[in-house]
Structure formats: C-alpha cells, structure tokens
Amino acid sequence: MLGSFAVLRKQSLLGDAISHAALPGIAIAFLITGTKDSNILLLGALISGLIGTFWIRGIVKKTHLKSDTALGLILSLFFGFGMLLLTYIQKQPNANQAGLDKYLFGQAATLVESDVWLMSLVTGFCLLVLLLFWKEFKILLFDADYTKTLGFNTTFIDVLITSFIVLAIVLGLQTVGVVLMSAMLLAPAAAARQWTNSLGVMVFLAALFGAFSGVFGTAISASQNNLSTGPVIVIVASVFVLVSFIFSPSRGLLFKQIRFIKNRRDLKLHKTLAFMYHIAKTHDNISHPHTIKILNNFQGFTKRTLQKLVDKQYVTLHGSNWSLTKEGFKTASNLYNQQSDSHE
C-alpha cells in the first residue's frame, strides 16, 4: 500500500536502504535490553530506520550526491554495522542470543498472536492517516514545488510519508527479513501500476496484491516442509508483477504487441482503400467497376487485403473487376478527411 508512494516518488530503493538500516537498531536494542521481545527489537529497528532515512535526505539535500549514491552509501554503512554487531553478539557467552538472525531473512513462523495484533493496529493507523492526508500526499507526489506555493508545509507531508514507509518496512521485517523486505514493499505497487491510471485504485490494488501474496505464500510454504515463508511470499508477489507486466490491457507487453500488429494491418487496409477511393473519385458513379490489375501498381497490395475489404463490404468483386460500395466510399472519404485534419 505505502509502496505505491515509494514507486511513484522514484525512490524505490529507499525501501531497501531503510530495511537494511533497521538491522543495527535490532542489534543495539538487543545489546541494551538483553531481551528478544520482538516489540522492543522492532522499536530499535524503527529508530535506526528513521535515522538512516533522514541521513539519506540530509545527504541529498546538503551535498551534490545523487540520491542513489546516498542510498547505497547508507544502505551498506548501516548493514555493515548491523552485521558487525550481530557477529559481536554471537560471540558473547550468553545463550540468549540465538535467533536474532531471523531478522535477516525473516521467519513468519515465529510470529505470535501479539505480533499480529500490533501489525493490524499499525496498519489501521496507517490507513487512517492515509485517508486523512490523501489530498496532500497526492499533490506532493505529483508536484512538490506547486504544493509549496499553495501554502502547504511540504517538509511535514514528506516526513509523514517517509515515516510511514519506514514503519511499514519495520513491521514487515519479522516476516520477510531485511534482505527481501523492499521487494515486499515495491512488487505489489509495481504490479498495481500496470492495471490502473488512478492513484486510488493503484493503492487499493497494491494492498490487495500484497495481502494476497502474503496469504498465498504462507499457504504454499506451510504445505511443504523446509520452505521458509518470507522468500515464498516474495516469489508470489513477483509472479504478480510478471503477470501484470505481460497481461495488463493498457500497459502490458502482450496487448501492446497485439495492438501494434493490428494497427499495422488496419493501416495497410486503409491505404489500399484510400488508393481505391482516389481512382473511384474520378468517376461520376462511385461504384464504377475497375480492373484489379490497376491495384497491382499499388505497392504492398495483396489478394488478402482485397478479400478483407470485401468481407467488410467496402468493396464488391465482379470477375476481374472491383468497385467501391457506398459504405466503402464513405469510410474512405472519412479516412481521408481525418488524415488531412491530423496533418494540420
């Protein structure tokens, strides 16, 4: 759901950076408290995720570095630091440390009821804020400069969106893990974009795809032994993306190709019809028969195109002669007018 905003902001990699930036937070939270209570660890993840995000914003604003450079920098810095802390924790003579690495790849099976409650609560809260600030989010995404001239505090809206993206990512960490989380954020949004041209529908579809991947992925991994849930969910989500890229009616590759071929065929037909129209125009009677041989002079003419024109009842055949029907003449003259219109 919130992934839609990340995709539209062209900050897709932000999700990746945030999830990696969350890792040291988890490790530090463990070092300080010594517990493995997921709420406390996720709080740590949230804090370090937010720090990472605002560092990225700061770097982009204050230096000449491009945002992808800043993202990459923060991503590896935080992830490296997080790994360092994890190895340090593992060397500690404390039996309690096992299991922290589940945040690397996620382990949905370790979710308990209270985790699910927390997730639902936060999701509900996100939804509420999204509905309240829908108008502000939309205009900021589309045209930030203009939003500022209308008197909105764009920094506030920006921080709000970013914070919610961080929140969503941190919540997903337990299920999918640091490494795969960004796919979970982006895949449903990328898939949804293919099907709609409305922001509202896109966000809704993304939420639907995301939920469906979650349910479906869990079901698959539960039915098999030794299939961890996180990666399966991500694969299911990716299948959505693939299917959307190929089969979406307006933006999909398949229909684009079909439309392309159909357009070319239509164009060929129209050209032949226009050629006939020019010949027929010179006679008083538009249905005056002409020999088919004339058409052979016309480049690209085939028997098949002629047959198609007959099928469409634009042309009638009499032996080796053809003549335009009234309908054919009308269509051709419309065609001709349209063309001269579009050349203006």
Add this chain to the structure above:
Amino acid sequence: MKGNIAVQVDDLTVAYNYKPVLWDIDLEIPEGVLMAIVGPNGAGKSTLIKSILGILNPIAGSVSIYGKPYEKQRELVAYVPQKGSVDWDFPTTALDVVMMGTYGSLGWIKRPGQKEKKLALEALEKVGMLPFKNRQISQLSGGQQQRIFLARALVQDASIYFMDEPFQGVDATTEIAIINILKELRKANKTVIVVHHDLQTVPEYFDWVTFLNVKKIATGPVKDIFNDDNLTKTYGINYKVSIQE
C-alpha cells in the same frame, strides 16, 4: 505607470553553492501588466520566480505582494511551473490535476467537493480542454498538458500569476490559446509574469518586460526599453531585433 505595485522585490540574492545565480535584484511590478522576463539560459529567470514564490530560499532579500510579505498573501498568487518539472505518467486525470488548484483554499485534510469540481470544470472550459477532462494525463499532448497547468492556476482565481515558460514546446494553436487567456487576465486587471524565450514575440504579446542576466539589466514598458541596447547588454552579443510598432 498604473496605480498599485503588485509585486515588489528588494535586494534579492540567490546562490547555489558559491556562484550567485541572482545578484541583488530590485524589482517593482505594477498591477495589471503582462510582463515577460527575458534573458539567456542560466540567467536565473526560473530561479527568480521560484525565489519570489518561496520554493527556493534566497540568501538575502525580501518579497512583498501588494505591500505585505508574500507568506501572508499566498492566496493572491498562482504559479504555473515548467511542464517538464513533473512526471506526466503519474496515475491521474486532467480534471484531477486542475482540482489541485483548489487545494490551497481548502487547507489541510478537507476534501474537494462539488463546488471545487465546478470551478475546475469551468477552468477546463476556459482553456478548451473540457472534452479531455477524464483523460489520463500521460495521454495528453505537450500543448494540452500546458493548458491543464494553466487551468490549474486559473482555478486559484489569484490576482498575480507567475508562469515558467508556458510556451515551451507547444504548437501555434496552443500558443494563441494561451496568449488570449493571458490577455483576458490583464483585462481583468490581473498581473501576469511570464518567463519567456522567444524575443520575436515580446512586443506582440507583452506590455512590460524585464531583462535579466544574474543582475537585473532593465525593467519597464516594452515600448520604452525593448531595444537593441538592452538586448545587447543582456545577451552579450550584438543583438538586432526589429520592433514592430
């Protein structure tokens, strides 16, 4: 000169890093003029507009609108950004974009309703884009996209309009449509400030002009100051333009 000063800029200086982009600009724009800002690439034309509108933070200087600070007079000012400044593949419709013009008067959280929709439709009508209201914005031509941006500013019903190259990449039909709307605005005693590139059309379209090249070279009525001398000073080459009377 006509009565009120619509926009007053004092000592405005803007810099990216060390290099000044605008240097100590003083500018008075009288109410009811149709003004072109002209100057070579990199002269700071867009920067000037953006600094006046508070999109960029100037190092020094102040802007007042009808004698009061800009921050208090925002609702009197509308902005038409460069067409290329947004992603036109954004999932939304022409009507939706024009509706954004009403967001400022709505304020936080409140949703646009029937009244706002009516205003947006009227603005679309004015720019001749009503038939395209439900069109996805990526499927509009460059000229149509520009007209949508213009409609969005018209919805704001402001007194002062800032436009950043509204004629860039549009065909002759759209250019005439836009200039007619601008002239109508002037008739209604609105002030219109346009970043403009085509020097040939300045005398025909505008009655006021500002020459800008980091510093302000000259500002005033087109018939008084639009001459070879100022053009040469601004563009640095010996520029000859025949001015049609």
